Amino acid sequence: MTILDYFLKWEKEKPEDIFLKQPRGSNWVNFTWRQVGEEARKILGALQQEGFVRGDRIALLSSNCAQWIICDLALMMGGYISVPLYANVSASAMQKILEGSGARFLFIGKLLPKDWHNLQPAIPESVQTATLEGYDKEGIKPWSAFLRSSIAPTLVKPNAEDVFTIIYTSGTTGDPKGVVHTFGSVMNAVLVASDAFMLNRSGNRFISYLPLSHAAERGLIESGGIYCGGTIAFVESIDSFATTLQAIEPTHFFGVPRIWEKFQAKILEKLPQGKLSLLLNIPFVAGMIRSKIKKSLGLHKADLLVTGAAPIASELMLWFQKLGIFICEAYGLSEDFSVLSIHPKDDIRMGTVGKLFPKQEVYIDPETHEIRQKCGWLMQGYYNNPELSAKTIVNGFLYTGDMGQLSADGFLTITGRVKDIFKTTKGEYISPSALEMKFTGLNSVDQACVMGAQYPQPFVLIVLSETGKAMHKTEVETQLQAVLDTVNREVMEYQKLKKAIIVKEEWTNDNDLLTPTLKMKRNVLSQKYESALKPVYEKKEMVSWE
Incomplete structure (x- = not known):
């Protein structure tokens, strides 16, 4: 059928x-x-x-x-x-x-x-x-x-x-x-x-x-x-999104990470983190708070909550779990109709993109760490592009372009994207996505992009969230400095971030810095910022403002 x-x-x-x-x-x-x-x-x-x-x-x-x-x-x-x-x-x-x-x-x-x-x-x-x-x-x-x-x-x-x-x-x-x-x-x-x-x-x-x-x-x-x-x-419009959710009470809800970030911001607007944490520590109150929040989001009858299309911070998933909202991360591509892995509802492992779906063969290339997939739901190829099709599907395997690690029991971790990797002027290769996720886990950060192909050390650009914009400047700087310190203790010397630069302009599809699915256009961002920010890069402070 x-x-x-x-x-x-x-x-x-x-x-x-x-x-x-x-x-x-x-x-x-x-x-x-x-x-x-x-x-x-x-x-x-x-x-x-x-x-x-x-x-x-x-x-x-x-x-x-x-x-x-x-x-x-x-x-x-x-x-x-x-x-x-x-x-x-x-x-x-x-x-x-x-x-x-x-x-x-x-x-x-x-x-x-x-x-x-x-x-x-x-x-x-x-x-x-x-x-x-x-x-x-x-x-x-x-x-x-x-x-x-x-x-x-x-x-x-x-x-x-x-x-x-x-x-x-x-x-x-x-x-x-x-x-x-x-x-x-x-x-x-x-x-x-x-x-x-x-x-x-x-x-x-x-x-x-x-x-x-x-x-x-x-x-x-x-x-x-x-x-x-x-x-x-x-949904008729963004303005009516919340009321539509409440009216429909969906059993299934799929939200990209930015949607979950917006839900978090909406909750914290009404219930600041300090007060929320205090209430969740009171046994007879915690249940009522969780129930009320889920109902206000329209998710109180949802049996499956899914995120995907872009990496989500583990800190954000854990934050929602404390509210009784368990988000399953899924992973796939257009080329496999978005079906490669998903968290089982009863086994959500932070940092992974879930367990492989059955009836497929997935392996990690030992040299490039690229994820390769063979299954019965791969694309036929790219339309009118046999050359690219032949490079993308080889011997029945889809070359996904994503790098990963696979556990013995079939849980997949994404470690980067082959095409996102860039080389610094030291000749060292940097995989940016894992570094970026350390920053997007902050409620003050909306977007983060690691770059530095024109420099000896990489650096990270930060777009503040609405929460971040409302915070005092020194509080934002303290938060970012703490993450920089943590990241730089954990990575190799050539991977250490020189600094974080907070940029003025938001990245959107309208200004051509994001795709229609809200993914960063790294090459466009690099062209826009790398050379222009050289004076800021040279400043001594590890957290700077554009």
């Missing part, structure tokens, strides 16, 4: 159950399995009337919403290949993706006005367009006009080897690459992860807010939700 087969199964078995929940202001618009099927078939009929055939690439530009999944199901039904785009993709990246994938049609949905203003002029003339329902835009064929030509659709039954989607990576080291997944690879990923992700049961409720154009959200939320017959709810 494919993901589409599972949708058709639930559509037949429980047509009137709610599948998707879309917020509209203070109200919810609910879509049953039957309604979703009907809407998807209308889209399919319109595409077939326009002359699109099985195998055509159809792009989707939108934030998460019910119409995103409805549209994606229509593409599955027609045997089309979906090309999802990040809602905050840059105009140049969008052009490259649309042209590189050969997309003939682009659906445009929920977007911020500033993003749409930048993207509209960059849509190639060769690409036909239409809006999704409820998101009409000037100059684009509206939803109603697009559906006017809809005919009775002909459903295509995809095979396991048929291409399901081309997921473009967010491009931390260059232009986005098109990761090609088949219906078979996606289904294999869902099946092997189904026990750990608690998908083999009924009654699951999911919140979809991280980009559906990312493999992790596409796998756990969309594909996992369809597989188990669950309910998927969406």
